[in-house]
Amino acid sequence: MNQWLTDLRQAMRTLKRTPGFTAIAVGMLGLAIGATVGMFSVVKTVLLDRLPYAQPDRLVYIASSAPGSQLPAEFDAAPEFFIQYHEQSKLLEDVSTSNSFTSTLRVGDRAERVRMSWPTNSLFSTLGATPVLGRLPVDADESRTVVISDALWADWFGRDPGVIGRAVWASGAERTVIGVMGPEFRYPSSDTRLWVSSTIKPADIKEVGDFDYPLIGRVKPGVTPEALADELTALARRAPERFGDAAPGYARTVALHRAVVRPLADELLGSIARPLWVLLGAAAIVLLIACANVANLFLVRTEGRHRELAVRSALGAARGQLVRLQLAEAIIVAALAGGVALVLAAGALPLFLHAAPPGIPRLDLVGMDLGTLLFTAALAGVVALVCGGLPALRAARPDLTRLREGGRGMTRRHHWVRNGLVMGQTALALVLLIGSGLLLRSAYALQQVDPGYDTQDIFTFQFAPDRAELKDAPSYARFHLAFLERLAALPGVQSAGLVENVPLDEGTATMRVRTEAAGANPDDRALISYTYSAGDYFKTMGIAVLGGRAFTDADHGSTLGNVVVSRSAAQLLWPGEDPVGKRFQRQNQTGWETVVGVVEDVLQQGFRAKPEPVVYFPLVDTTEKGGRPVSSPGYVVRTSRADTIAPDVRALVREVAPEAPMYRVYTMAGLVEGSMVQLTFTLLTLGITSILALVLGAVGLYGVLSYIVAERTREIGVRMALGARASQVRTLVVLQGARVVGVGVGIGLLAALAFTRALGSLLYDVQPVDAATFTTMPLAMVLVGLMASYLPARRASSLDPMTSLRKD
Incomplete structure (x- = not known):
């Protein structure tokens, strides 16, 4: 530990003497780590954290299917199915149904339209939820009582414990508040403010076949979705024996019926999971590109110190000591970048959440919690190893013969390392560019769709x-x-x-x-x-x-x-x-x-x-x-x-x-924008990361070629002294960059074939392997690569042969 502390102090002094290198490395890594940390905090809260219910792995969503009927591929259950499941299932501990609607809530002189639900009383026991105040509804309450949310309790009643027993006007009738739920209870939607007590009894079934009842259930321990689906299918098919089959087509639908069972988490998060994973993957790609750039910078730094490292080795420095010395600099850079990343993520996260499409569960809970801090620390450690590992291994084996060479820079057999990193950057940047291109084409295709009505200069609203x-x-x-x-x-x-x-x-x-x-x-x-x-x-x-x-x-x-x-x-x-x-x-x-x-x-x-x-x-x-x-x-x-x-x-x-309060106040133009918000949001986020990746890739290529030009100063001077024209020198350098970019583009095309299939649900009227996009984006990547190559080539062609030879 003392040796590490000594090396870290020495590394800090060394980095202070090169503020430009330190600022560039910390800035690039901080930006990339910040983007990754911000997206991770969203994915963690929305997708990875457990649902806020008791034993959520035992909660399932239950729907219906009837292959061969005129009904959709999947539809909700009927109330008679609910009764069958509730009374006769041996694999379910409990089952419930609920709906979601807006209605007028009136307390005293205050009246607003709020989101409500009219579930069966078993909703709370199915989810394993208990109130923080008061009690839960029972069948004897019928529909005369309500349970309110924590948000409604705070906003409308100032968290007054005396709210229990208060009368409110909700959903067309006066009802009594009997309970208050905790802030984590948000079913069936995050903006539900009130639940009206209700039951479904056999005597309530006046007409069968009303397939408009989404069900959730709690399975007994060890029950699989497949086993439950088989049991529920059999129970539903016996419903006509008990409730009749007078509705037209009902008997045939029930005969074809098959229960659909899947985890409740998949139902709640399925539609948003893929876009969030895609965005996290895009941020991770940018981080890889930044790591490749910084690793290249460390390689240049190591090669520039080859004489120092060779002297240390010749004087008896162990390989472990040389490795620690190089890793110490990478650790400090990564630690500083982690701090910058936390600041950037904390500042950018509110903007990201504001731009996110509505309806994403638990999005308001996203923040920089302990899990995010630990992830940032772990990520910074991995980044330090990735950026400093290869340079440290190179430093551990300095070439002692180069002590007498007097030259500088790496030998040509090592060029493939740096070129390989740039190829990887190019490939990753191209993957993001192609993904952005596909989303851009989808957005354009959607804008060309004729919805059958005008979308401009139309105002819409409701009141009851x-x-x-x-x-x-x-x-x-x-x-x-x-x-x-x-x-x-x-x-x-x-x-x-x-x-x-x-x-x-x-x-x-x-x-x-x-x-x-x-x-x-x-x-x-x-x-x-x-x-x-x-x-x-x-x-x-x-x-x-x-x-x-x-x-x-x-x-x-x-x-x-x-x-x-x-x-x-x-x-x-x-x-x-x-x-x-x-x-x-x-x-x-x-x-x-x-x-x-x-x-x-x-x-x-x-x-x-x-x-x-x-x-x-x-x-x-x-x-x-x-x-x-x-x-x-x-x-x-x-x-x-x-x-x-x-x-x-x-x-x-x-x-x-x-x-009657006015609600659902929109313009048709706003509704159109809202209908495309998921695509535009993903496109915007992926587009920003693509541009960032493209810039980092170009910077990486520019850095490699600049170093090669500096390393080949004597060779270029000799060529020009022997009559080589400036245009020939420029072509030489540009072709070297073009070869690196070309290989990277080839690798990127292969990687994009797999990546773009993950965008399938986000695309519209565009195939994941779209010929135009797969042609245009690689050409754009090559063009950017050639531009990045031209600047070092121009500098090489402007060298004075006598000056370069005299200097060498």
């Missing part, structure tokens, strides 16, 4: 009026139509309309329908999406009317049964025919709907999704109960001041419904 006179579909329809007239009269508004599910904001529900030509066979019913619209919705959104007409006010005030269908819905139900005037019947309804218009398809879920076949209903439809009330639709407003009209609209909402 809660008034005594609003009790059924006709009363809500009159309210919405009257409000639309006042909304359209605001200054600067060109037109206004409404739809229950605004594209890019909410998905549509589905139903089964049959046409008059389909007959009564349940299997002939088509699965189709539906929503409700009114006013000048299609005109406001710029959705083209392809045939017939759009809705008029007369369609909303009575059960005329008029509907508008999308182009793909018309092709699905009446292929090759004019759909205007055709009729269809909904599942479990006796009335018929008549098509009065056909409109263009729209992208509802996002620019990556395919258009869904959609039926647009008026605000009052033909169901036996007079239609489902459309209580809180999305209003859309076409105006040139979409970014500034919100205060005027909010004032109008306060006039007509002072009890």
